[in-house]
Amino acid sequence: MAKKENPFAGLGLDTQAVHTGTDYDEGTGAVRRPLHMANSYRLPDDLSKVNYSSTDLLMYARNGNPNQHWLEEKIAALHGAQDAIVLASGVGALHALFWTLLKTGDRVVYPKVSYMAVYRMFHELFNRKFGVETVMVDMTNLEEVKAAVTPGTRLVHIETPDNPTVGITDIAAVAEIAHRNGALLSVDNTFASPLNQRPLQLGADFVVEALTKFINGHGDAQGGAIISNDLDTMDRIRYEAQVNVGAVISPFNAWQIFRGSVTFPLRMRQINRTAQTVAEWLARRENVTFVAYPGLADDPGHQLAVRQMQEGFGGVISFGVAADDHTVERFCAALKVVTFAVSLGHDESLIFPQPSYDERILLYPEKFRDGFLRFSVGLENPEDIIADLDQALRQVGL
Numbered sequence: 001m002a003k004k005e006n007p008f009a010g011l012g013l014d015t016q017a018v019h020t021g022t023d024y025d026e027g028t029g030a031v032r033r034p035l036h037m038a039n040s041y042r043l044p045d046d047l048s049k050v051n052y053s054s055t056d057l058l059m060y061a062r063n064g065n066p067n068q069h070w071l072e073e074k075i076a077a078l079h080g081a082q083d084a085i086v087l088a089s090g091v092g093a094l095h096a097l098f099w100t101l102l103k104t105g106d107r108v109v110y111p112k113v114s115y116m117a118v119y120r121m122f123h124e125l126f127n128r129k130f131g132v133e134t135v136m137v138d139m140t141n142l143e144e145v146k147a148a149v150t151p152g153t154r155l156v157h158i159e160t161p162d163n164p165t166v167g168i169t170d171i172a173a174v175a176e177i178a179h180r181n182g183a184l185l186s187v188d189n190t191f192a193s194p195l196n197q198r199p200l201q202l203g204a205d206f207v208v209e210a211l212t213k214f215i216n217g218h219g220d221a222q223g224g225a226i227i228s229n230d231l232d233t234m235d236r237i238r239y240e241a242q243v244n245v246g247a248v249i250s251p252f253n254a255w256q257i258f259r260g261s262v263t264f265p266l267r268m269r270q271i272n273r274t275a276q277t278v279a280e281w282l283a284r285r286e287n288v289t290f291v292a293y294p295g296l297a298d299d300p301g302h303q304l305a306v307r308q309m310q311e312g313f314g315g316v317i318s319f320g321v322a323a324d325d326h327t328v329e330r331f332c333a334a335l336k337v338v339t340f341a342v343s344l345g346h347d348e349s350l351i352f353p354q355p356s357y358d359e360r361i362l363l364y365p366e367k368f369r370d371g372f373l374r375f376s377v378g379l380e381n382p383e384d385i386i387a388d389l390d391q392a393l394r395q396v397g398l
């Protein structure tokens with residue numbers, strides 16, 4: 001895609017969220033752009049110049065559609081970046097990036113604590129299927145990172161705050177280690193969102209956002225984005241992964257996420273505030289064994305988060321309760337305001353217990369090994385969320 005000038009460049013994040021990618025519909029003058037649910041587009045009379053693997057010409061839905069392109073303009077603007085590629089899911093975006101950058105014999109350094117699909121891709125798929133050398137490290141320990149990122153390493157991938165332990169990695173320091181060794185740095189920014197953290201400005205080469213989460217924010221559409229200023233590699237991702245592997249987003253989902261993203265800064269600020277209030281309450285509550293949230297002054301990631309996160313610390317809190325798996329499940333089932341379901345970043349609060357039999361639990365810091373819950377704060381009144389957590393804890397004797 002040839003990038004258009006963003007007429008709102010330089011204006012504030014809220015203004016960009018409202019206006020970038022939006023325009024009058026040329027056909028009707030409608031103040032909203034239409035939803036184009038079309039698989040094909042009228043070809044030019046002269047076919048000699050058509051490249052069927054290109055994303056420049058609207059031709060076939062897998063090569064791109066207008067709703068995807070308008071959302072790409074908005075997501076790029078939220079990161080102050082030159083380009084974004086929007087695909088069918090967060091994992092589709094992660095895969096598109098890894099698939100394009102990595103080949104047999106390349107070395108990738110990835111985190112001990114990461115999204116489940118990243119763990120699967122590097123722990124058992126890219127290494128066994130394609131002979132990529134995958135090295136797992138504790139990204140919160142810079143000495144370990146330095147030892148693992150050897151000259152010629154192709155890619156370092158991090159997630160901060162990480163899913164599910166909400167640990168903080170030093171983006172600028174890891175970028176420096178990566179670049180000194182000729183490696184690229186990609187950052188999964190889903191937990192922070194672009195309101196709170198913009199990794200490209202801290203030295204990252206690529207950012208991935210699961211649009212499914214806070215940016216859409218309504219729990220009703222799946223999508224993912226790769227954001228970067230490396231325009232040559234972005235074009236390669238379009239060619240190698242979007243057009244020729246095909247995790248393309250439905251125009252309808254792009255339309256929904258576009259609509260959700262308009263109110264994203266407003267919702268995210270509220271979520272930042274409520275999460276801080278709930279985390280402080282949990283930290284005082286008896287029978288809560290630990291609270292992991294970078295906004296808490298005694299959190300191991302707090303100082304670093306204050307430096308690299310701008311407006312707040314995000315909407316995900318992890319905490320532990322002094323109980324076995326069965327009691328933790330009964331606690332989740334007893335909640336009335338908070339919904340017992342996977343995912344995060346919805347309008348409603350969501351809670352998900354990490355069972356102690358998950359094979360990844362031994363990779364997490366010790367305190368996360370029993371009675372561990374991941375809690376995504378929603379838009380309900382903070383006092384109602386707190387009262388609900390309290391009543392459900394009491395119901396199971398905690």
Ligand SMILES: *Cc1c(COP(=O)(O)O)cnc(C)c1O
Nearest residue numbers: 089090091115163190210212223
């Ligand atoms: C949810 C999530 C993803 C994946 O997004 P999907 O849209 O579910 O594929 C990736 N990274 C993080 C940190 C996530 O929380």
